[in-house]
Amino acid sequence: MGWTREEDTYGKLAHRTDSRIVFLVFDGLGDLGGPDGVTPLEAARAPNLDRLAAEGACGLFDPVAPGITPGSGPGHLGLFGYDPLEWLVGRGVLAALGIDFPLEPGDVAARFNYCTLDSSGAIVDRRAGRIPTSENERLTRLLQEKVDPGEPGIRVFFRTVAEHRGLLVLRGEGLGHRVADTDPQVTGSPPLPARGEDEASERTAAIVNRIEAQVRTLLAGEARANGILFRGFDTKPEIPSLEERYRLRPVCIAQYPMYRGLARLVGMDMPPPPPELDALPEAASARWEGHDYFFLHVKYTDKAGEDGDFDRKVEVIEQVDRWLPDVLDLRPEVVVVTADHSTPVPHRAHSWHPVPTLLWAPGRVRRDSVDRFGETACAAGGLGRLHLRYLLPLALANAGKLQKYGA
Amino acid sequence: MGWTREEDTYGKLAHRTDSRIVFLVFDGLGDLGGPDGVTPLEAARAPNLDRLAAEGACGLFDPVAPGITPGSGPGHLGLFGYDPLEWLVGRGVLAALGIDFPLEPGDVAARFNYCTLDSSGAIVDRRAGRIPTSENERLTRLLQEKVDPGEPGIRVFFRTVAEHRGLLVLRGEGLGHRVADTDPQVTGSPPLPARGEDEASERTAAIVNRIEAQVRTLLAGEARANGILFRGFDTKPEIPSLEERYRLRPVCIAQYPMYRGLARLVGMDMPPPPPELDALPEAASARWEGHDYFFLHVKYTDKAGEDGDFDRKVEVIEQVDRWLPDVLDLRPEVVVVTADHSTPVPHRAHSWHPVPTLLWAPGRVRRDSVDRFGETACAAGGLGRLHLRYLLPLALANAGKLQKYGA
Numbered sequence: 001m002g003w004t005r006e007e008d009t010y011g012k013l014a015h016r017t018d019s020r021i022v023f024l025v026f027d028g029l030g031d032l033g034g035p036d037g038v039t040p041l042e043a044a045r046a047p048n049l050d051r052l053a054a055e056g057a058c059g060l061f062d063p064v065a066p067g068i069t070p071g072s073g074p075g076h077l078g079l080f081g082y083d084p085l086e087w088l089v090g091r092g093v094l095a096a097l098g099i100d101f102p103l104e105p106g107d108v109a110a111r112f113n114y115c116t117l118d119s120s121g122a123i124v125d126r127r128a129g130r131i132p133t134s135e136n137e138r139l140t141r142l143l144q145e146k147v148d149p150g151e152p153g154i155r156v157f158f159r160t161v162a163e164h165r166g167l168l169v170l171r172g173e174g175l176g177h178r179v180a181d182t183d184p185q186v187t188g189s190p191p192l193p194a195r196g197e198d199e200a201s202e203r204t205a206a207i208v209n210r211i212e213a214q215v216r217t218l219l220a221g222e223a224r225a226n227g228i229l230f231r232g233f234d235t236k237p238e239i240p241s242l243e244e245r246y247r248l249r250p251v252c253i254a255q256y257p258m259y260r261g262l263a264r265l266v267g268m269d270m271p272p273p274p275p276e277l278d279a280l281p282e283a284a285s286a287r288w289e290g291h292d293y294f295f296l297h298v299k300y301t302d303k304a305g306e307d308g309d310f311d312r313k314v315e316v317i318e319q320v321d322r323w324l325p326d327v328l329d330l331r332p333e334v335v336v337v338t339a340d341h342s343t344p345v346p347h348r349a350h351s352w353h354p355v356p357t358l359l360w361a362p363g364r365v366r367r368d369s370v371d372r373f374g375e376t377a378c379a380a381g382g383l384g385r386l387h388l389r390y391l392l393p394l395a396l397a398n399a400g401k402l403q404k405y406g407a
Numbered sequence: 408m409g410w411t412r413e414e415d416t417y418g419k420l421a422h423r424t425d426s427r428i429v430f431l432v433f434d435g436l437g438d439l440g441g442p443d444g445v446t447p448l449e450a451a452r453a454p455n456l457d458r459l460a461a462e463g464a465c466g467l468f469d470p471v472a473p474g475i476t477p478g479s480g481p482g483h484l485g486l487f488g489y490d491p492l493e494w495l496v497g498r499g500v501l502a503a504l505g506i507d508f509p510l511e512p513g514d515v516a517a518r519f520n521y522c523t524l525d526s527s528g529a530i531v532d533r534r535a536g537r538i539p540t541s542e543n544e545r546l547t548r549l550l551q552e553k554v555d556p557g558e559p560g561i562r563v564f565f566r567t568v569a570e571h572r573g574l575l576v577l578r579g580e581g582l583g584h585r586v587a588d589t590d591p592q593v594t595g596s597p598p599l600p601a602r603g604e605d606e607a608s609e610r611t612a613a614i615v616n617r618i619e620a621q622v623r624t625l626l627a628g629e630a631r632a633n634g635i636l637f638r639g640f641d642t643k644p645e646i647p648s649l650e651e652r653y654r655l656r657p658v659c660i661a662q663y664p665m666y667r668g669l670a671r672l673v674g675m676d677m678p679p680p681p682p683e684l685d686a687l688p689e690a691a692s693a694r695w696e697g698h699d700y701f702f703l704h705v706k707y708t709d710k711a712g713e714d715g716d717f718d719r720k721v722e723v724i725e726q727v728d729r730w731l732p733d734v735l736d737l738r739p740e741v742v743v744v745t746a747d748h749s750t751p752v753p754h755r756a757h758s759w760h761p762v763p764t765l766l767w768a769p770g771r772v773r774r775d776s777v778d779r780f781g782e783t784a785c786a787a788g789g790l791g792r793l794h795l796r797y798l799l800p801l802a803l804a805n806a807g808k809l810q811k812y813g814a
Contacts, residue, residue: 005492006472013475059792363753366437366760367444368786382467382783384761384792390473397474397759404757405471406478406491407498407518407639 007083009405010393014246019333019399022284022294023392024324025079026317027072027259028302030342030355030375040304040313040345041356042374046321048328049358052335053373056360059383060375061391062352063341069352075340076262080242080295081392089265090177090234095167097261099159103236108170108177108204110233111161114139114225117216121190126183127164128225136160139225146218150210168230170207176200179208183229191229204233241267242293246396249290253283254297263295277319281326288330292399296327305343313345334399335360337373338391354385361398414490416812417800421653426740426806429691429701430799431731432486433724434479434666435709437749437762437782447711447720447752448763449781453728455735456765459742460780463767466790467782468798470748476759482747483669487649487702488799496672497584497641502574504668506566510643515577515584515611517640521546521632522571524623528597533590534571535632543567546632554621556614563618575637577614583607586615590636598636611640648674649700653803656697660690661704670702684726688733695737699806703734712750720752741806742767744780745798761792768805 003011031039063070063078064085073094074084089097092109103109114136116125143158154172161167178197184190194209196202212228219226242248244267252263255273264270269291274283277300284294298320304313328335339355356378359365368382379385383394396402410418438446470477470485471492480501481491496504499516510516521543523532550565561579568574585604591597601616603609619635626633649655651674659670662680671677676698681690684707691701705727711720735742746762763785766772775789786792790801803809 009472009475009492363439366439366782369783380787382786384467384786386473386792393472393474394759395474397476402474402476402759404476404478406481406496407501 004083004086010081010396010402011245013402013405014396015401015403016247016292017399017401018292019401020288020292020294021334021336021395021399022296022327022332023079023395024296024298024320024327024335024337026298026301026320026337026339028305028341028343028350029339030344030351030353031305031313032344032346032353034310039375040310041317042372042376044314044317044321046317046373048321048324049317049337049373050371052337052360053358053377054371055362055367056358057365057368057383058356058358058370058373058378058381060354060378060381060385061338061357061388062354062385063388065387066354067352069350070341071350072258072340073262076259078388079338079340079391080266081246081389082239082266083389087237087239089237089262091232092167092234093236094258095161095232096169097265098258099161099167100257100261101157101159101167101169103169104171105236106171106173106175108175108179108233108235110168110179110230112166112168113183113229114164114166115191115227115229116224117190117227123184123187123189123191123227123229125224126185126187126229130163131225133160133162135225136163136166139219139222140166142218143215147211147214149207151207154207156211164225170204174200175204176202177204177233177235179205179233181231182208182212183231191227194230237265239265243267246392246401248293250293250295251287251291252295252297253280253287254295256297256299259297259299268295278323281323284327285330294332301339302343305345306348308345308348310345333361334395336391336395355388357383357391359383359394359398364398364400411490411493417488417803417809418652420809420812421803422808422810423654423699424806424808425699426808427695427699427701428741428743428802428806429703429734429739430486430802431703431705431727431734431742431744433705433708433727433744433746435712435748435750435757436746437751437758437760438712438720439751439753439760441717446782447717448724449779449783451721451724451728453724453780455728455731456724456744456780457778459744459767460765460784461778462769462774463765464772464775464790465763465765465777465780465785465788467761467785467788467792468745468764468795469761469792470795472794473761474759476757477748478757479665479747480669483666485795486745486747486798487673488653488796489646489673490796494644494646496644496669498639499574499641500643501665502568502572502639503576504672505665506568506574507664507668508564508566508574508576510576511578512643513578513580513582515582515586515640515642517575517586517637518568519573519575520571520590520636521573522598522634522636523631524597524634530591530594530596530598530634530636532631533592533594533636537570538632540567540569542632543570543573546626546629547573549625550622553625554618557617558614561614571632577611581607582611583609584611584640584642586612586640588638589615589619590638598634601637644672646672650674653799653808655700657700657702658694658698659702659704660687660694661702663704663706666704666706675702685730688730691734692737701739708746709750712752713755715752715755717752740768741802743798743802762795764790764798766790766801766805771805771807
């Protein structure tokens with residue numbers, strides 16, 4: 001992991017000013033039209049978003065690269081101005097962030113699935129019949145109580161995520177994280193033994209294998225969840241903060257642990273989560289002094305997309321649009337409205353479609369012909385189509401936070 | 408400094424043909440709209456530019472990268488197809504180019520400011536009250552006459568740039584150029600001693616420090632300009648020429664030393680400067696044989712932007728539009744109209760906004776829906792939004808000068 005010359009240049013040109021940038025992120029905002037070609041964003045009555053689009057410039061941004069469907073980690077790294085191909089957040093670490101598990105430097109985290117094994121030890125169901133979360137909690141408490149990593153100085157944490165999914169964390173000195181998945185991704189074979197890619201990771205793998213054997217014994221009497229599969233071993237990445245990179249004093253206004261965790265990875269200040277979506281403007285207002293970058297995260301557009309609920313996605317957009325004037329009343333110099341990825345209603349999942357984006361900065365942004373905020377309109381916008389990692393530098397430029405390059 | 412694989416590939420595919428490319432560069436052309444959203448380019452009556460836009464393809468180009476405000480050096484390197492993040496022209500070298508000082512390989516050049524020091528030697532004014540150029544000339548003549556670099560084989564040149572600004576050049580064997588600025592960029596402290604980053608540059612730094620002490624003695628009686636601050640030490644970069652890279656036989660038709668100097672860095676032929684803006688077509692015509700790339704540089708759009716003079720910027724565009732048919736009468740295969748950067752009238756300075764660009768090449772370019780040349784129209788053009796370094800390769804392709812890649 002490292003800087004490209006371009007990223008390095010952005011960092012060198014950045015300087016601190018008093019101007020403020022609001023980054024309003026609708027998770028999974030981008031969508032596909034229905035039979036009439038209209039997306040939820042286009043169907044929404046959102047006069048405030050439309051006004052910002054009309055007064056600003058619009059475009060389409062690829063969170064990672066054209067055609068790539070991003071997970072939440074890469075999507076947010078792109079939002080925060082990091083190339084998601086250079087800066088990686090592993091699945092295990094993301095799972096920890098998602099349940100607010102306080103990872104420490106050096107911890108090795110992995111996602112796990114409960115699974116069903118037959119009497120020969122072969123996998124019958126990789127998701128243990130999608131056991132309910134309550135059953136997961138019962139088993140996970142048992143494992144937390146009984147499993148012994150078998151090495152002095154090493155601690156093990158089992159945590160429930162949801163349904164058949166959980167989090168394993170190993171803590172102790174000298175644990176490597178380059179451990180291959182034990183989940184073979186197919187049924188009919190037994191789980192793979194854990195293997196490390198280097199000496200420290202071999203040590204981790206040996207512990208994981210001991211743990212796996214103990215889990216099998218402890219769960220032998222279970223009808224469905226009688227085995228465990230690990231994947232995505234990783235350790236918390238050391239990502240330079242937004243302050244180091246861009247001299248920003250960023251603050252995270254987000255309700256959900258995953259996004260708070262991603263924001264924490266890049267060094268954002270972290271006031272308590274707003275109790276409801278309508279509380280975001282007040283939370284931003286409360287931190288207005290002392291900060292110049294406000295990450296406002298709206299989860300429910302993504303959730304509506306995952307649920308295939310067109311009307312709900314429209315409602316969420318309209319709900320945010322109603323309180324947008326409260327954010328503008330704070331008088332930010334720059335407002336960006338964008339997304340970490342698309343979650344089209346017909347897909348009920350993340351997709352590769354570039355995200356509709358508007359950049360508003362009176363007197364600084366070059367207006368284009370777009371006068372409504374929507375996917376199709378953005379395709380003809382003045383920002384064009386860019387990698388998402390360019391969006392934060394563009395916001396910095398429009399906030400007067402990037403100095404001239406070269407003489 | 409070196410080639411990326413992409414640049415290397417362009418170079419390998421380029422071959423010489425008889426077709427000709429005109430690169431008409433309006434310095435600082437890009438702008439922001441006024442309250443009505445109309446830019447100078449959009450306000451101008453420019454039927455010939457509009458016709459080329461209608462018959463060709465348009466787009467927006469980022470001189471360096473999105474959000475980056477380029478100096479003239481990086482902007483022109485982008486125009487000439489070089490990645491400005493890889494190929495750097497230092498401030499001292501640019502100052503030399505700007506006054507047509509004939510830098511030789513190995514010369515070390517630096518910008519200097521006359522400054523005002525108080526009796527303790529601390530800087531009171533980094534620009535010596537912006538002394539008039541005539542005062543600068545008097546002092547600079549004195550320094551040129553009296554200062555002795557104090558080492559055999561080393562020569563020193565002092566030159567006036569304008570107001571408080573000047574150029575220092577050291578010439579001799581084995582001078583390093585990695586010397587830190589002596590300008591601390593703040594008042595209240597004394598100038599910094601020059602320091603070199605390597606042995607050869609330490610030698611340069613020692614000479615600079617001797618010079619600085621002599622200057623202080625020579626100027627001790629001056630009311631305002633009694634000190635000197637150096638910055639941007641550099642040596643002429645070794646940039647492969649457009650002939651080496653692309654098999655071009657390029658010629659520079661530009662009035663101002665800075666742009667002629669930048670063109671000389673990439674190996675352009677250099678006929679005498681046209682006496683006036685309206686003489687550019689004739690100057691191109693006079694060199695039509697023997698060349699296939701014509702860099703036509705229009706300075707006054709940038710100047711009007713720096714002066715905040717909307718109407719003047721419109722006038723310059725209309726003036727060039729009137730003689731554009733004379734250029735077309737020469738029958739170039741490709742015409743590109745673009746800029747090295749934006750200089751918006753409301754900013755009175757360079758900016759990060761991408762530059763409006765048209766590419767005209769009958770029978771070769773894919774026409775788009777744009778029928779007027781302007782910033783907003785270009786945003787919806789067929790060239791999209793690209794880094795400026797791609798523009799010259801696009802022109803080469805449209806001139807039939809790039810061969811197929813791979814089988």
